[in-house]
Amino acid sequence: MRSWRVERGMQMRFAVIQFPGSNCDQDCLAALNGITGLRAEYVWHKETSVEGFDAIVLPGGFSYGDYLRCGAIARFSPIMSSVVKEARSGKLVIGICNGFQILCEIGLLPGALVRNRSLHFVCEMVTTRVEVADSLFTHGCPQGTLLRLPVAHGEGCFFADEAMLRELNDRRQIILRYVTADGRLNVAANPNGSVENIAGICNREGNVFGLMPHPDRACELRLGSVDGARIFQSMMETIEASRSQAA
Amino acid sequence: MKVNVVVTPKAAVLDPQGAAVRDAMQHLGMPEVRSVRIGKYLEIEIDEKTPEVESRLRALCRDLLSNPVIEDYEVLES
Numbered sequence: 081m082r083s084w085r086v087e088r089g090m091q092m093r094f095a096v097i098q099f100p101g102s103n104c105d106q107d108c109l110a111a112l113n114g115i116t117g118l119r120a121e122y123v124w125h126k127e128t129s130v131e132g133f134d135a136i137v138l139p140g141g142f143s144y145g146d147y148l149r150c151g152a153i154a155r156f157s158p159i160m161s162s163v164v165k166e167a168r169s170g171k172l173v174i175g176i177c178n179g180f181q182i183l184c185e186i187g188l189l190p191g192a193l194v195r196n197r198s199l200h201f202v203c204e205m206v207t208t209r210v211e212v213a214d215s216l217f218t219h220g221c222p223q224g225t226l227l228r229l230p231v232a233h234g235e236g237c238f239f240a241d242e243a244m245l246r247e248l249n250d251r252r253q254i255i256l257r258y259v260t261a262d263g264r265l266n267v268a269a270n271p272n273g274s275v276e277n278i279a280g281i282c283n284r285e286g287n288v289f290g291l292m293p294h295p296d297r298a299c300e301l302r303l304g305s306v307d308g309a310r311i312f313q314s315m316m317e318t319i320e321a322s323r324s325q326a327a
Numbered sequence: 328m329k330v331n332v333v334v335t336p337k338a339a340v341l342d343p344q345g346a347a348v349r350d351a352m353q354h355l356g357m358p359e360v361r362s363v364r365i366g367k368y369l370e371i372e373i374d375e376k377t378p379e380v381e382s383r384l385r386a387l388c389r390d391l392l393s394n395p396v397i398e399d400y401e402v403l404e405s
Contacts (some may be wrong), residue, residue, distance in 0.1 A: 148367075149394055156391070185394065192396040194336075199343050239340055239397055273341065 092319055094120045095133040097163070097179075099154045104140035104176065104296055111299040112137070115312055125157040134319045135172040136163055138179025140232070140294060150193060150235045151181035160186060172216060172315050173288045177233055180280075180290030189283055189290045190248065191240035197273025201234040205304060206271055208256040208279045208293055209263055215255050215282060217289045220314040226263050227256070227307040229293035231271055236292040238274035238281075248281060256280035256291055328376055330384065331403040334393045335366035366398070 096108045105122065112120035120137070123130050130136055143154035154160070160182075167173045167188050175183040183189040196202060205228055213223035221227070240248060248254050256279040260269045270277045272292070280291030295308025336342045342364050349363040369392060373380065385402065393400040 148392070152391065152394065184396075190396075192394055194340060194397055195343055197341060197343050199347060237341070241339055241396075273343075 091117055091119045092134040092316055093132070094118060094135045094137055095123045095130050096120050096137045096139055097125060097130070097159055098122050098139075099125045099141065099143035099157060099178075099182075101143040101145055101154075102139050102141035102178070104178075104294065107294070108137050108139045108176070108296040111296040111308065112312060114299055115309060115316070117316065118312070123159060125154070125159045128158050128162060130159055130162045130166060133166075133171075135174065135315055136166060138163070138173070138175040138182050139296070140177030140179060143178055143182065146178075146235070149181075149185065150178060151183075151185040154178075154182045155186040164188065167283075167288050170285070170287050172318060174217065174311075174315065175288075175290040176294055176296060177231075177236070177292055180292055181235065183288060183290045188288045189281060190244050190253075191238055191281065193235050193292070194237045194239050195235050196233070196237050196271075201232075202236070202271045203230075203232045204271065205230050206279075206293060207259050207261050207263070207269070208291075209259040209265070210255070211257055212252050212255050212282075215252075215289070215314075216286050216318040217282065217311055217314050218255055220310050220317060224263065225310075226259065226261075227293075227295075227298075227310065228305040229295055229298045229308055230304075231293045233272070233292055236272040236274070238272075238278045238292075240275060240278075245275060248278075249276075251284055253281050253284065253286075254278055255282055255289060256293070328373060330371045330373060330376065332369040332371060332388055332392055332400055333366060333403060334369070334398050334400045336364060336398055340397045 210221040210225040257277040282289045295311040298305040298308030345363040345365045352360040388400045
């Protein structure tokens with residue numbers, strides 16, 4: 081057991097899982113390493129343990145060529161049983177784009193991501209609205225905060241049946257919704273046909289978060305937005321708070 | 328021996344591919360077409376089918392070949 085005294089003030093370590101076909105692993109690594117106090121490392125999917133990190137990132141891409149269904153094969157990668165174990169123990173896990181699809185496939189998150197309603201691959205900057213201000217991934221953002229983040233996906237249409245949707249709403253698991261640039265929720269703001277404009281959800285416990293937009297591609301001004309960093313910073317605050325609590 | 332598995336989208340799930348194909352069929356001289364749903368057809372060759380193999384196959388139909396949140400599956404005997 082490491083004591084908090086040793087950990088406090090130390091850098092936080094995030095694992096970025098690499099699957100064959102991941103293509104945002106480098107974006108994630110660069111974005112995370114650009115944040116003061118954060119160090120990100122790759123973990124190859126054939127590894128069997130991802131223990132010892134402060135958080136786990138499942139990056140975007142096309143793991144296993146998106147064959148069968150997006151994320152359907154990656155969920156059986158050797159590393160995933162360790163990811164599930166860490167998630168169940170309360171570790172922060174974030175799945176971005178293909179990472180979100182993998183989290184749904186493996187059942188760490190409810191629902192599924194299906195073909196965009198338009199059938200088009202969408203690649204654009206969107207506006208998302210923070211619906212839950214005190215989540216472990218957004219508590220740096222007051223409710224209603226607008227985050228400008230890019231999306232790039234063909235299968236990002238979030239589906240949940242009515243019962244599941246009710247539960248997601250009741251338990252405040254819907255963290256981000258697609259809105260217009262001025263924050264209005266309507267059909268025009270929805271890039272992929274997701275039910276209720278859902279862009280990101282968390283699990284019941286709140287420590288596993290999946291979203292289709294890419295915070296990893298929105299951490300530098302020259303990329304058009306730095307709003308993505310607010311999600312990673314919220315995660316850091318969560319980790320810091322749990323360290324202090326452990327003290 | 329051969330086992331075939333058909334995976335279809337659940338009725339509640341949007342099938343934009345099916346809708347696009349329906350529109351194309353209507354446009355190409357088949358206005359009678361009411362709806363099209365697109366799924367997957369898997370031809371699987373296995374050494375032999377014992378009850379034990381079949382139960383493992385069904386488990387994989389549920390866990391890998393289909394996603395029960397959005398799809399149904401059927402194992403076709405041939």
